[in-house]
Amino acid sequence: MATTSSISGISTASALASTNTAATTQLSGNSSEDYDRFLKLLTAQMKYQDPMQPTDPTQFVAQLAQFSQVEQQTKSNTYLKSILDAVSGSTSLSENAALLGRTVQTQLSQVTLSSAGATVPLTAQVNVGTLTGTRLEVLDASGTVVRKVSLNSGTTELTFDGKDSNGMALAAGTYKVRVVGDDASGARQSAGTVSNSGKITEVRRGSDGAVSLVLENGAEVSATDVTRLGTG
Helix, strand or coil: CCCCCEECCEEHHHHHHHHHHHHHHCCCCCHHHHHHHHHHHHHHHHHHCCCCCCCCHHHHHHHHHHHHHHHHHHHHHHHHHHHHHHHHHHHHHHHHHHHCCCEEEEEECEEEECCCCCCEEEEEEECCCCCEEEEEEEECCCCCEEEEEECCCEEEEEEECCECCCCCECCCEEEEEEEEEECCCCCEEECEEEEEEEEEEEEEECCCCCEEEEECCCCEEEHHHEEEEECC
């Protein structure tokens, strides 16, 4: 009966089995790498076989069939994972759809201007009374303060007009917001929080899978930032 010759003490059949096991455990493995690995094993098997006792051709067919099965299983797992991700995202969207029409309050660390000079309603809360010069600061992507709005202690309802300190409309994009004040030494310190509230009119899921809520005032906030939920 024909036998499979060993290479460096390891039979090619065993090596192929190890390759198939590895391919099975790596759901997102690279198929081209698996092909290369298989071809190397096949070439080595043909090179080192005993010419007086050649390997049975049916073994090659069996190995090819086994490799094909592993490849199909790998692709199937990849497809199943993509389907699972899509279904999970749809479920999350459906669950949050129940929030439509509800009134929410969310804590903000940034605001998004949908267009140049767009307005965003905000609620600023100053809760540190030992600081002076309490204010709302708006920062661009580089961390530069582009707008300051003076605040009194307590809660202030305001609408950010989408302009910088010179009255020029800011470009569409995302800007950081914070409530700060100065301590006795003049150092900037956190003085409170920024929030937004309104009725939910739309639920969106981004390309990253994150769910955001669009409020009736035009603001778009993350569902994870919701701090209070009302009935309407």
